[in-house]
Amino acid sequence: MPPKRKLRVSSAYSSPPGSKSKKRSTKFQPAPVSTPSTLSTNTFPPRNSSSSSNSTLSHSSVNSNIINRTFYPPEMSNARCALYNSNQLPRPMAELEQTLFSTLPQRQAINLGAAVIHWFKRDLRLHDNRSLHLAAQKAREGNIPLICVFLISPQDYEAHLTSPARVDFEFRSLAILRQGLAALDIPLHISTVEIRKNVPARLVEFATQVSAHHIFTNLEYEPDELRREDKLVRLCLDHGIAFDAVHDDCIVPPTTLSTRQGKQYSVYTPWFRAWVAHLHSHPDLLAASPPPPQNPPSTRRELASLFDADIPAVPENKTLSPEMKKRSEHLWPAGEHAALERLQRFLSEKVKAYKDRRNFPAENGTACLSVHHSAGTLAARTSVRMAREANSTSKLDGGGEGLKGWIGEVAWRDFYKHVLVNWPYVCMNKPFKYEYTNIEWEYNDEHFKAWCEGRTGYPFVDAAMRQLLHTGYMHNRCRMLVASFLSKHLLLDWRLGEQYFMLHLIDGDFASNNGGWGFSSSTGVDPQPYFRIFNPLLQSEKFDPEGEYIRKWVPELRDVVGKVVHDPFGRGDEEIVARVEGRGYPRMVVEHRWARERCLKRYKAGIGRETA
């Protein structure tokens, strides 16, 4: 959970670097701030430029190609966001629910057909999978085979900025899933659909080929995916097929909770109270769905070609280098068995100390399960259920501090999906606080590059960015810090950081990532107030007191002893400064106090600026 408490400031670093220390050898000079320019495409896929001249749009979407116009429309106006908030524009989830509701009688009247399909997406597991279970039940009713499908959509990977590490993890998990299904005589048909808008037609085509009359799938909550499923319901009906999309990814479906006044929660704490109360009164939401049973014996013979087909290749632009692939396989074993094993180990060995140790990135104090939650090799529901079973009480907000705290973290995942569903414009490049659209951001290529490469001169920030590049993962404390640093110290558009994270994280998940960036840049739901600006040196001393994390990820500082490692140029003597500089470690790109003042002024002015 992003902390709301003010950090206790007790360190000598409360002054700008060098202002007190006699050892500091050079005067700080912030790097010159360049005028807005086109950002480097080395780190981003090229964008089509937007031709919009609407002066109410933020500079970035118009001039910096921040929106990938190959797949998305230009930035939405604030006025249109307001229409969502006043319920004058229907949300994609509500539209899909309406379609599912109005077509229910027709869909229920459709006969069983020769097979039932489960369409896998971000739910790559046999256990505790709601849609898979429903599909298996339906197949059982008629003693017909269950057939599973996974469609690879390279354009979706591109549009969603899915990282190669994430794609690699998905493909490794698919191979494991396919083996597990095959052991039950259930085929998994995997094929590539080059053009993303052809996905619905391909699914219908396949269902027609195998004479399946029922398709089940779990919901994804991004607007494009909800709209796709909406179309699919009708397209399938045109072909005599019943399409059903069900809640699975969230423990409490995101349309369930609202305040007594019927409004949507936009603050985590009251939402969490309602979430806990709802689960206490609806225990079925935490119940496990059993894995599918064995298919009828004739399936192997009748559908032999589906069992024999190869898994298609990973799209070229999402292929990991052999070195990174090997590392990723070692760090992130794929599939649901690895997920369950990791969860069990965490619950038996680490969760007790979670509350105290979770904020220290040098320690292995968190579960490292986000990659599994995100690819669906582990249901968040399974995690919370097993955490509850390990607790001394069945109350989700009681018992051991570690378990209670951990359940609260998993709940953040649900919270951010609730935000995505209820404020869908967050998925359309708008901040939750759309009145913050007109903050004037910097578009400084050099600063952005320094941030991406872990060369800002702030060792804790740099260690975190290098951890991300090396492993595809970053500790939560560090995610908050580097996101704050990008948006507040460098005053770069937070959406650049949000996109960069998606392009590199192995656990990239739109809602959690967008929520984290919104919190850290103070533009999101339930955010850190904009005037609360992390001091990177204080964060470093507090959360990496021995400098272990820094030394692990920043080799230039590996032999810098003591607290000097947090700020080698500010605290080091001449010999250290010369050594570190000789190894090419950079000086700070911006000075903290100066950056803080600039940020405060810019946010204040931006919030006050009129937008439409």
Ligand SMILES: Cc1cc2nc3c(=O)[nH]c(=O)nc-3n(C[C@H](O)[C@H](O)[C@H](O)COP(=O)(O)OP(=O)(O)OC[C@H]3O[C@@H](n4cnc5c(N)ncnc54)[C@H](O)[C@@H]3O)c2cc1C
């Ligand atoms: C800027 C920023 C970007 C982020 N991007 C992502 C992302 O793309 N994908 C992602 O899964 N998480 C993201 N997070 C949330 C969080 O950092 C990771 O979920 C967490 O670090 C994963 O490590 P873990 O599994 O050891 O977590 P643990 O501390 O063990 O937590 C258990 C589980 O709870 C969930 N969780 C924990 N914290 C959060 C949170 N703040 N928001 C949402 N879910 C949470 C995760 O599923 C996690 O696996 C982001 C946070 C920030 C500040």
